[in-house]
Amino acid sequence: MKIRILYDNKPTYLEVPDEDCTVMIDADYEDRLSSAEDKETVTRRSVQEIIDERFNKPEYNNWHKFDRHRGMPKKPFRKDDEAEDEIDHMDYFPDNSDEEAREKQAxxxxICEIIRKNLKEKQAELLIAIVMDGISVTEYARREGVTVGAISHRMETAMKNFKKVFPKSSTFPSSQG
Structure with missing residues (x-):
């Protein structure tokens, strides 16, 4: 016999032997019979009815309780004589771009503070400008008034010193320590 069980509002079907089903039907019947006031109205139920009452209905109710507000947001109230509005509903969803920008800036x-604390000032500024800010070596050399080779050499020295302080890379974001 196939039994349908709901989980996360999605059905799963189980194949159960008929002998096990009769045990379940008899146990359910005896349980309801012992607690019923009018014993003549109690009838045997199918296995699917028992599963629906004991598992599927509470599972659905729990799912519905938390997920009922997901999906299309409610439209603003309008009267029958008003024309249907043609809005795209984007104002119903929060805009987290400011928060994300603040988190990226923090x-x-x-990271800049860590670099400045552990390296010499010129090396720290060089690493921050080239690695973090994405300034090209040529542009940084022009800004400092030195050759590209000199900046490349300084960059190698700064990276070597940085790797002495931080020998391994971390997989955790800095906000987690």
């Missing part, structure tokens, strides 16, 4: 400042 992360950037935290």
């Amino acid at each position: 992360e950037y400042e935290y």
Whole structure:
């Protein structure tokens, strides 16, 4: 016999031997019979009815309780004589771009602080400008008034010193320590 069980509002079908089903039907019947006031109204139920009452209905109710507000947001109230509005509903969803920008800026400042604390000032500024800010070596050399070779050499020295302080890379974001 196939039994349908719901989980996360999706059905799963189980194949159960008929002998096990009769045991379940008899146990359910005896349990309801002992607690019923009018014993003549109690009838045997199918296995699917028992599963629906004991498992599927509470599972659905729990799912529905938490997920009922997901999906299309409610439209604003309009009267029958008003024309249907043609809005795209984007104002119903929060805009987290400011928060994300603040988090990225905080992360950037935290990493810059670590670099400045552990390296010499010129090496720290060089690493921050080239690695973090994405300035090209040529542009940085022009800004400093030195050759590209000199900046490349300084970059190698700065990276070597940085690797002495931080020998392994971390997989955790800086906000987690």
